[in-house]
Every structure is written in structure tokens, then in C-alpha cells.
Amino acid sequence: MKGLAFSKRNDLEVLRDPLNLFFGVGFPIILLLLLTAIQANIPVAMFEIEHLAPGITVFGLSFMTLFSATLIAKDRGSSFLQRLYTTPLTAGDFILGYLLPILPICIAQSVICYGAAVILGLKVTVHMVSSVLFTLPAALLFVSLGLLCGSIFTDKQVGGICGALLTNLTAWLSGVWFDLGLVGGAFQKIADLLPFVHAVEMERAVLRGDYAGVFPHIWWVSGYAAAVTAIAVFAFLRQMERQ
Amino acid sequence: MDAVKTVDLTKKYKDLTAVNALNLTVRQGELLSLLGVNGAGKTTTIKMLTGLTRPTSGDAFLNGKSILTESGAVKVMIAVSPQETAVAPNLTVRENLELMAGVHGFPKSEAKDRAAALSDCFSLGEIADTRAGKLSGGWQRRLSIAMALISDPQILFLDEPTLGLDVLARSDLWDMIRNLKGKMTVILTTHYMEEAEALSDRVAIMKSGRLLLTGTPEEIRSRAGTDKFDEAFVRIVKEGQP
Numbered sequence: 001m002k003g004l005a006f007s008k009r010n011d012l013e014v015l016r017d018p019l020n021l022f023f024g025v026g027f028p029i030i031l032l033l034l035l036t037a038i039q040a041n042i043p044v045a046m047f048e049i050e051h052l053a054p055g056i057t058v059f060g061l062s063f064m065t066l067f068s069a070t071l072i073a074k075d076r077g078s079s080f081l082q083r084l085y086t087t088p089l090t091a092g093d094f095i096l097g098y099l100l101p102i103l104p105i106c107i108a109q110s111v112i113c114y115g116a117a118v119i120l121g122l123k124v125t126v127h128m129v130s131s132v133l134f135t136l137p138a139a140l141l142f143v144s145l146g147l148l149c150g151s152i153f154t155d156k157q158v159g160g161i162c163g164a165l166l167t168n169l170t171a172w173l174s175g176v177w178f179d180l181g182l183v184g185g186a187f188q189k190i191a192d193l194l195p196f197v198h199a200v201e202m203e204r205a206v207l208r209g210d211y212a213g214v215f216p217h218i219w220w221v222s223g224y225a226a227a228v229t230a231i232a233v234f235a236f237l238r239q240m241e242r243q
Numbered sequence: 244m245d246a247v248k249t250v251d252l253t254k255k256y257k258d259l260t261a262v263n264a265l266n267l268t269v270r271q272g273e274l275l276s277l278l279g280v281n282g283a284g285k286t287t288t289i290k291m292l293t294g295l296t297r298p299t300s301g302d303a304f305l306n307g308k309s310i311l312t313e314s315g316a317v318k319v320m321i322a323v324s325p326q327e328t329a330v331a332p333n334l335t336v337r338e339n340l341e342l343m344a345g346v347h348g349f350p351k352s353e354a355k356d357r358a359a360a361l362s363d364c365f366s367l368g369e370i371a372d373t374r375a376g377k378l379s380g381g382w383q384r385r386l387s388i389a390m391a392l393i394s395d396p397q398i399l400f401l402d403e404p405t406l407g408l409d410v411l412a413r414s415d416l417w418d419m420i421r422n423l424k425g426k427m428t429v430i431l432t433t434h435y436m437e438e439a440e441a442l443s444d445r446v447a448i449m450k451s452g453r454l455l456l457t458g459t460p461e462e463i464r465s466r467a468g469t470d471k472f473d474e475a476f477v478r479i480v481k482e483g484q485p
Contacts, residue, residue, distance in 0.1 A: 001350070002346050002347070004345070005341075005342055005345020005346050006345070008342075008345075009331055009338075012333060012334055012338070013332075013334070016374075078329060079326065079327040079328070079329035080329045082295060082323075083324075083325050083329040085294070086293045086294060086323045087318060087343075087394075088315065088346070088348060
């Protein structure tokens with residue numbers, strides 16, 4: 001009950017910020033529209049809607065890190081979190097309260113992305129439902145990254161690190177915009193060692209109904225999600241102690 | 244039973260002793276002002292009493308419950324209105340109040356009833372659906388105190404409650420704080436001497452982490468040999484040996 005009240009507050013704080021709505025929903029849809037328009041004029045296999053939609057869906061999730069981290073960093077920067085630390089809320093209530101409310105927002109964002117893709121010509125299949133569900137490991141990864149960054153950085157630093165650096169890293173190293181094989185070398189090796197490209201490849205495999213194709217990508221994404229969540233919990237507890 | 248009793252409460256940060264063997268008692272229903280210049284140890288004391296910072300040594304008992312071994316029970320009985328604005332900016336006034344009721348474990352219907360009652364009491368009814376971030380500093384502070392009261396705390400900590408407010412807003416808040424006297428124990432920190440003098444049953448003066456003296460405003464003035472409370476404070480702090 002206590003944790004639920006806190007979760008609800010976090011949900012409302014995120015959803016009532018117009019910038020969040022723009023970057024969370026509007027921006028991925030604009031990208032879909034833009035790249036589909038380019039594809040219509042200059043056909044590129046990369047930007048075919050069944051290839052593009054899973055990539056944009058994963059890229060859109062990277063903004064959840066920004067939302068989550070900004071909320072936590074602002075709470076830390078004001079006395080609001082200190083005030084809540086003096087209430088009967090437990091450490092678990094805080095951690096779950098920051099992590100869980102963002103996950104349904106991630107799901108809603110994925111539904112909106114795939115919905116927009118359908119309007120742009122993506123064929124409706126049952127695999128689309130699976131695709132939305134398979135965003136969950138990546139969603140947890142990005143939301144936990146938000147908990148981690150929000151526990152370490154100030155809200156201004158969060159803007160630069162999560163708003164610029166992470167979204168760019170996700171864009172460049174995920175294979176959404178260009179084939180990583182074309183760059184090859186160390187770039188591709190680094191990308192393969194990070195979870196972003198695996199999250200996109202997993203989504204693409206599920207969308208085309210190739211469930212065997214989710215391996216080994218799901219292990220990479222789930223492994224990163226578990227590790228980042230553990231580090232984020234540690235970082236949050238540490239800053240809680242310091243407060 | 245005393246509402247607050249500290250026993251050799253000490254907090255050290257590396258080489259700095261922020262609070263040094265503090266022995267302070269606050270009676271039930273009393274309003275005690277904790278005074279001191281910057282670095283006196285007021286905020287650290289409040290942080291220890293509210294469970295935000297663990298003491299290096301010593302203990303404190305709030306209505307008999309130890310802050311070290313019964314922090315859960317302590318958190319149920321206290322509330323804090325921090326110095327800075329501590330409201331959720333994108334939530335309405337009503338939602339902020341319901342949030343605080345919710346985190347104290349009150350069911351939804353009771354949270355709504357309590358929020359409505361406090362809105363009436365603090366004249367927040369007309370702005371109940373306004374987002375807290377859009378309110379003026381005075382109204383945010385008013386809301387902040389209302390949020391602290393929603394759980395019916397036995398001990399309320401008010402940290403610089405009128406800092407930065409204009410004269411009218413301060414006067415309004417003083418009236419509200421006066422209304423709390425006798426209903427709960429209030430520990431208030433302030434830099435405004437006239438505020439401490441006007442509101443306090445007793446005053447405790449700290450310097451360099453130590454308690455210099457406690458007494459009623461009259462006793463403080465008499466001890467310093469002056470009619471003016473701010474002068475008395477300055478004399479005591481200047482002459483006081485930490």
C-alpha cells in the first residue's frame with residue numbers, strides 16, 4: 001500500500017511532463033515517419049518497416065533512462081526524497097517505486113510504436129504481441145540505467161549523460177540506422193559486446209516469428225539488465241545511506 | 244515521559260565533530276526552538292532524530308523509542324517539514340496530501356478524508372487541484388507543513404519553516420504553528436530570533452556541536468542580562484564555551 005502510493009506518484013510525475021511525452025512518444029513516431037518517407041523515395045532494406053519498427057521501438061526505450069534518472073536526480077536534489085526517507089517507506093519501496101512504474105510506460109510506448117508502424121504498412125501478426133512483451137528485458141535495462149544514473153548524477157548531469165550520450169550510444173551501436181557489418185572492425189566488436197544491438201536483433205527476430213533467433217541475444221540483454229539492476233540497487237542504497 | 248531525550252548523542256564526520264555529546268530533553272506537547280549559528284549542529288541533530296543520519300555514538304529516544312534500535316517505530320510517530328520546498332511539483336495539492344497519507348499506510352478512502360480535512364484547515368481547498376509546482380513559495384511551504392501533519396504525528400520537526408517568505412506569509416505560518424502547540428511536540432529550527440521568541444515554549448542554543456543552554460525566552464533574556472532576545476542570543480553564543 002505504502003509503496004503503491006509512491007509508485008503512483010512517480011508514474012504521474014513522468015506522464016505529466018510534456019517533454020517526456022514528446023520524447024517518449026512523439027520523437028520515435030517522427031523518426032518512423034521520416035525514415036519511412038525516405039524509404040519510399042530511396043528504397044533501403046534497412047529502413048523497411050518490418051526492419052525499422054523493432055529498432056525504433058528499442059531506441060525509444062533509451063529515453064526511459066532519461067525520464068527515470070531525471071525524476072530520481074530531481075528528487076535527490078530537492079528535499080522531497082529526504083522527506084520521504086523519514087516516513088515508514090522501506091528501501092525496497094523506494095527501489096521498486098522508481099523501477100516498476102516506468103515499465104508499463106515502456107510497454108505503452110512499444111505498443112504506440114508498433115501501432116504507428118502498422119499505419120505505415122507493417123503487417124499485423126500475432127508476433128507483434130510477442131514483440132511488445134520481448135521489449136521487457138531491454139525496458140528493465142534502460143529503467144535500471146535510469147535508477148543508476150539518477151542515484152549518482154545531478155539532474156543537470158543526467159540531462160547530458162542520459163539525454164545526449166546514452167541515446168547516441170544506443171542509436172549508433174544498435175544497428176538501427178546502419179548495418180554495423182558495413183563499419184566492421186573494432187566498432188562492430190564493441191557494439192557486439194554491448195546490449196543495444198542484441199536488443200534490436202531480438203526484437204527483429206520475434207517480429208518475424210523466428211523465436212529461435214532470439215538466442216543468444218536474449219542472454220546478452222537479460223544479463224546486462226540483471227547486472228545493471230544489481231549495480232543500480234547498490235548505488236541507490238549507497239546514496240540513501242549518504243543522505 | 245519526555246517526547247525527546249538524547250543521551251550523549253554524537254556525530255563525527257572524519258575530523259569534524261558536528262554534534263558533541265548532546266543531552267537534550269523535549270517535553271510532550273512542547274514547542275522547542277533549536278537555535279545556533281551556521282555549523283552549530285542543528286541540522287545534524289534533526290537528521291539524527293529523524294533517522295536520516297546514524298549517530299556515531301550515543302542514542303536518542305522519541306516517546307521512549309530508540310532511534311538506533313526502533314527506527315521503524317520512530318518513523319511512524321514523526322513527521323518532517325524540510326527547509327527547502329519538499330513537494331511533488333507535478334502533483335496537485337490534493338495529490339500531494341494523499342501521497343503522504345498513502346506512504347504512511349492509510350487506505351485510499353481515509354487518505355482522501357484526511358487530505359480534505361487538512362485542505363480545509365490550511366485553506367488549501369481552493370487550490371486543491373492546482374499543481375504544487377505552480378504555487379508561490381508561501382503556499383508551497385503551507386502545503387509542505389500540511390503534508391507533514393497528515394499522519395497525525397506525535398513529534399513534528401519544522402526546519403526553517405518561514406525561510407525566504409514575505410511578512411504576510413510568515414505571519415500566516417506563525418498562526419498555523421501556534422495552533423499546533425499543545426497538540427503535538429514540535430521541534431523547530433530557525434535563524435529568525437523573533438520567530439523563536441514568539442513561538443517557543445523553550446529554546447535550546449547550540450554552538451560548535453554542543454548545547455550551550457536551554458530555557459524559556461524570558462530565562463534566556465534574563466541569563467544574558469538584556470531585554471532583547473536577539474541580543475541575548477548573540478551574547479550567549481559569543482561568550483559560550485563550546
